[in-house]
């Protein structure tokens with residue numbers, strides 16, 4: 708229960724003279740949502756890129772499901788159990804929801820780039836992937852949209868589809884980059900419900916600017932400013948932190 712699935716220790720990322728991430732440590736546990744908040748340019752996306760392997764750290768260590776990720780490609784880290792959704796959509800709009808999720812699921816396969824001949828030859832692999840896709844679509848609340856062309860679904864449904872595509876790779880750790888961006892109230896509520904549903908089987912790091920959602924969802928919060936962690940703790944602890952109030956939250960969430 709609540710086992711530690713990802714541990715990042717003393718991560719630093721320098722771009723020339725700028726420390727975009729400066730000595731940051733984060734632990735992600737199963738069945739827990741860890742939100743990372745902070746103003747624009749705080750280093751949240753850079754931190755996400757370090758955890759996913761899209762950027763190598765200048766220093767520090769990351770352990771995923773007990774194994775170090777240093778020197779491994781993002782694809783390899785994905786196969787080790789890390790799923791990531793991006794701020795910018797990865798969806799192929801002319802394809803159906805099903806086809807998008809299947810393409811994402813196939814990207815998880817172990818033998819390098821997708822080989823259609825090998826793929827078609829393996830009926831049992833196909834069945835397993837199909838089941839994985841059905842589960843991911845259902846969990847993301849998109850069952851009724853399975854055969855709908857992605858480009859004709861609403862903005863909120865497209866964000867749900869991104870989550871389904873990430874779930875189809877069967878991650879244990881999920882990194883979600885602003886899943887509520889651009890959503891109206893009803894869509895945001897639906898996404899909050901979805902995230903609470905999937906948190907049970909996953910460790911989740913959530914980068915999000917919607918503070919109502921963050922304080923509803925997060926079990927723990929890390930607050931970053933200028934690459935550094937200025938506070939970390941439960942939502943109640945962070946909310947009452949004077950430094951956080953001054954640097955970021957203001958009066959609204961006091």
Ligand SMILES: Nc1ncnc2c1ncn2[C@@H]1O[C@H](COP(=O)(O)OP(=O)(O)OP(=O)(O)O)[C@@H](O)[C@H]1O
Pocket residue numbers: 722725727745746747748749750751752753754
């Ligand atoms: N590839 C890069 N090269 C140089 N500087 C970069 C690079 N990527 C990010 N930075 C800088 O690192 C700092 C942190 O950026 P980052 O995008 O991680 O912040 P953020 O908290 O995700 O911001 P936002 O909320 O706007 O997405 C910024 O000053 C940014 O300009």
